[in-house]
Amino acid sequence: MTYLFIxxxxxxxxxxxxxxxxxxxxxxxSQQLDNMKxxxxx
Amino acid sequence: MIQRFxxxxxxxLTGITAILIGIQLYMVFFFAPxxxxxxxxxxxxxxxxxxxxxxxxxxxxxxxAGILYLITKNKKWDxxxxxxxxxxxxxTTFVLIxxxxxxxxxxxxxxxxxxxRLVTSLxxxxxxxxxxxxxxxxKGEERHRKFAAVFGIxxxxxxxxxYFSVLWWRTIHPKVIDENGANMPPEMANTLxxxxxxxxxxxxxxLLYRYVLESQREKVKEIRQHSMxxxxxx
Numbered sequence: 001m002t003y004l005f006i007x008x009x010x011x012x013x014x015x016x017x018x019x020x021x022x023x024x025x026x027x028x029x030s031q032q033l034d035n036m037k038x039x040x041x042x
Numbered sequence: 043m044i045q046r047f048x049x050x051x052x053x054x055l056t057g058i059t060a061i062l063i064g065i066q067l068y069m070v071f072f073f074a075p076x077x078x079x080x081x082x083x084x085x086x087x088x089x090x091x092x093x094x095x096x097x098x099x100x101x102x103x104x105x106x107a108g109i110l111y112l113i114t115k116n117k118k119w120d121x122x123x124x125x126x127x128x129x130x131x132x133x134t135t136f137v138l139i140x141x142x143x144x145x146x147x148x149x150x151x152x153x154x155x156x157x158x159r160l161v162t163s164l165x166x167x168x169x170x171x172x173x174x175x176x177x178x179x180x181k182g183e184e185r186h187r188k189f190a191a192v193f194g195i196x197x198x199x200x201x202x203x204x205y206f207s208v209l210w211w212r213t214i215h216p217k218v219i220d221e222n223g224a225n226m227p228p229e230m231a232n233t234l235x236x237x238x239x240x241x242x243x244x245x246x247x248x249l250l251y252r253y254v255l256e257s258q259r260e261k262v263k264e265i266r267q268h269s270m271x272x273x274x275x276x
Contacts, residue, residue: 001082001083003083003086003143003144003146003147004082004083004085004086004143006143007086007089007090007139007140007143007144008086008089008140010136010139011089011093011136011139011140014132014135014136015132015244015248018132018248019248019251022248022251022252022255023251025255025259026251026254026255026258029255029258029259029262030258032262033258033261033262033265036262036265
């Protein structure tokens, strides 16, 4: 039971951390693109 | 134009993935029977095998996208290849961890160095970690894309080696799926195949998120380079 619990937890925590990192980077890149669009308009 | 459809597609795919993973977890813990000899730890199989198939699929995408990049020189194939390689490395890491977690109570060891399935899987992990490192170390944008595409194509040779290693060589690794299908009772087989399907949808969702990020990141880079060259023209 312990091995199953640890193995599956490591996998799901890994996937969630990876996706969290992707969301954060996506947010930054979208912000940068918006800033560039605004600069171009000005 | 396409960008407008990306966000709803992302949302729909995320919702479908969440539902499928919920059903998968229910099937693993409440539907599939507990194996007679290994006990509950055998349920690791419903995560270990699907993560391995996702890794194979991810490296298959790297292989296909690499070929298409070399033929068309369209950067989009390169974005797809790097996105898929990253997810492939992540899932190969899970394959190795989950495999060790299953091996410890069943084989009484974390790792067996003379087992072809285990060693070829570890080599696969090293190949695609190297693939990701190469992308940052080779100078010249066009050159590193070309080099990475070739590396990704050659690296894929290890995938059939991993898959067929249990059939070609002597190994203690179980043959879960062979030419006769899944060697287990129907409840276990159905749970395993559903898990593989759910994880493939999870892979598609993750790949979409990662691909969109990569293409937008490159767009920012291109705009920056363009504005820099405009400034130096004055």
